[in-house]
Amino acid sequence: MRRVVCPGSFDPVTNGHLDIIGRTSRLYDEVVVAVLINIEKTSLFTVEERIDMLQAVTKEYGNVRVEKFHGLLVDFAREQGIPTIVKGLRAVSDFDYELQMAQLNYRMSGVETLFMSTNPEYSFLSSSRLKEIARYGGDVSGLVPDLVLELLVERVRG
Numbered sequence: 465m466r467r468v469v470c471p472g473s474f475d476p477v478t479n480g481h482l483d484i485i486g487r488t489s490r491l492y493d494e495v496v497v498a499v500l501i502n503i504e505k506t507s508l509f510t511v512e513e514r515i516d517m518l519q520a521v522t523k524e525y526g527n528v529r530v531e532k533f534h535g536l537l538v539d540f541a542r543e544q545g546i547p548t549i550v551k552g553l554r555a556v557s558d559f560d561y562e563l564q565m566a567q568l569n570y571r572m573s574g575v576e577t578l579f580m581s582t583n584p585e586y587s588f589l590s591s592s593r594l595k596e597i598a599r600y601g602g603d604v605s606g607l608v609p610d611l612v613l614e615l616l617v618e619r620v621r622g
């Protein structure tokens with residue numbers, strides 16, 4: 465069983481995330497989407513809400529499992545018996561940090577990191593930018609799944 469882990473905060477999941485997860489699900493037997501629990505960071509959605517959204521929007525792929533984790537990603541990967549991380553790269557600006565993390569993770573644990581180019585349609589997308597726009601009433605339809613759009617608008621304007 466060839467497994468891979470796709471880590472992130474997913475606060476909330478965007479179409480950019482979904483694009484990478486969907487393409488990865490066609491390359492591996494199982495994709496574990498790992499939602500990071502970060503108590504230092506205030507989030508718009510709870511971990512459980514983020515997991516529920518991810519489960520709903522990845523169900524159609526049939527081989528995606530959503531889990532939560534805290535601490536080191538490589539510890540989670542090892543516990544899950546997953547030898548490979550897949551990260552989406554949006555732009556050159558992502559590369560520096562991601563390369564450093566990949567080298568550190570490999571040195572610490574032998575877990576490999578594979579990079580996948582983000583669909584250019586979403587290369588500008590990040591959850592934080594999205595939340596900012598939604599907070600000021602901007603239209604983010606088409607950038608997140610419809611289910612997420614509803615919950616996002618309700619939450620920022622609630």
Ligand SMILES: Cc1cn(CCC(=O)O)c2ccccc12
Pocket residue numbers: 470471472473474475480481482484485551552553554582591
């Ligand atoms: C482009 C991209 C960024 N991230 C981290 C997102 C985050 O930390 O919320 C991803 C996670 C899965 C698939 C693609 C991506």
